[in-house]
Amino acid sequence: MKPARKKRHSPAATGSPPTPDETPAVLQFRVWLKGLSPMVWRRVQVPSTMTLRKFHGVLQVAMGWDDIHLYQFVVHTVCYGSWELSAESANIVLGDLKLRKGSRFLYEYDLNIPWEHEIRLEDTPTRVSTRPDNYDDLADLVLRLVQGWPDRCLWGSDWPHVMTPPPVPRLAPMLDLLKRVLPQEGLRAVLQDNPAALYRF
Incomplete structure (x- = not known):
């Protein structure tokens, strides 16, 4: 007992x-x-x-x-x-x-x-998408992040994902999502301008 x-x-x-x-x-x-x-x-x-x-x-x-x-x-x-x-x-x-x-x-x-x-x-390698085929469920999140912090957001990856359990993230669909969601100036900031400014390339 x-x-x-x-x-x-x-x-x-x-x-x-x-x-x-x-x-x-x-x-x-x-x-x-x-x-x-x-x-x-x-x-x-x-x-x-x-x-x-x-x-x-x-x-x-x-x-x-x-x-x-x-x-x-x-x-x-x-x-x-x-x-x-x-x-x-x-x-x-x-x-x-x-x-x-x-x-x-x-x-x-x-x-x-x-x-x-x-x-x-x-x-805490958090996963927030349930659509690894195209990541469309992240469209609103990505847009709000870039709108809220336009000069602080940048593209990054933990490739080759050796500590990431399946499914392994697919980089091409992620980049395609950015191109679909962000305006041209936002895309340039995330991929080029912000990394250059923050890391002094």
């Missing part, structure tokens, strides 16, 4: 699930096992809609553990994990933790030893 536990009523713990039309952000984490030399580390990418419970499973596979011991995450001084530890529920999704680039938190496994892992959010 499980002991009664206090329920934490917070906005993060009661976040609504994404709608089917929403594309979740991809969160890239660097995970390293503390106290060992040479360093043992892994890099993983997971959707922002993944719960800490499922993230625990990802870490078990990535680090080669057997998932037979208790675990907990310590995020913003709050513990989430195995109920035997009186921790908060690990069913909270990563996106509700309000992590920023560079945020660090702790993952502990087998608390008799324990094995401590430091986890750092490296990047």
